[in-house]
Amino acid sequence: MRTRNWMTTGEAAVLLRSSRAHVVDLCLRGLLPYVTIDGQRRIRRCDVEALIRPGMTREQAQILWLHRAVAGRLVQDPGAIMAAAAINLRRLRRLHPDGRAWEWLDRWDAVLEQGVEAVLDALTSSAEYAIELRAASPFAGILTETERRRVLAAFAASRADHARPMRPEKFERVLRSV
Template sequence: MSSTSSSLLTTTKAAALLHCSRQHVVDLCDNGTLPFVRAGTHRRIRQDDVERLLRPPFRREVEKSLWLHRAVAGKLVADPVRGMALARRNLAHRREVHSDGSADTWFDAWERLLDEGVDAVVDMITARTDIAAELRQNTPFAGLLTERKRLKVLAAFDATHPRAAMSA
């Protein structure tokens, strides 16, 4: 495997990355929390699986926003001129509505990102980082997806991300 993130780690190395004991890593492997492969009698764990454990999961609404923005990314790639123009119009309108300066930080961040171009925008809106999640919550891409497409994405999200059962 060529990339660092997909390299195989020993349980000792995985434990060091997770800041836990080697036995805890073995337990995570044995209970199915951490996928592994066998190399003889030894467990080997993909580095990206270890890194996944280090990232806390997003809240449901943040995951839903990520799914919607993946669809937005598809529209941007298919028609970048229209998508970027819409984002710039929406951003200008929001600046007028919020002329008190309360949201300038987000507006400025979006303007810089739009100036970097479609590739930078697509990378950001589909990223699993805190800053990307914040930017998605202040998206200038309202109206890029049709209502039908938006509802279809939300239905697909709900079908693949069932809500946790309510405790009695």
């Protein structure tokens, strides 16, 4: 089994048991995040696997959608958004002077220090570490209330578009073939 992080739309289609056109449609509707490299879509394996075997609760999925919108704002104005996150992080440290929250605040501190690319990954990834990290996010207040409501309405409308669940043994067999 290959362990590459990025997949083509064809490879994603094999995992999702769908057509390449369906994968492209999921990408275009914003249900499957992708990047374009040399004119071709590349999709993170963890995002495809999250569609097959959703490991997120509804609340975690909502938080992911909200953070993907924050990622859009980050791309538009990296300096301002990174500064706002740093300010929020300091405020959260004052609100939670001790306890378990510091572990996540320290992790966010490390991500912010790595720069915009690392922050974008934490904001948009379906990986388990990112799900846990977003639960203590320093990006509160980045979206306006109107933007927030639009994102949540789009999330609610998308809930019927998830891939069919697959038995674990079949999932492993499909993964080995890709």
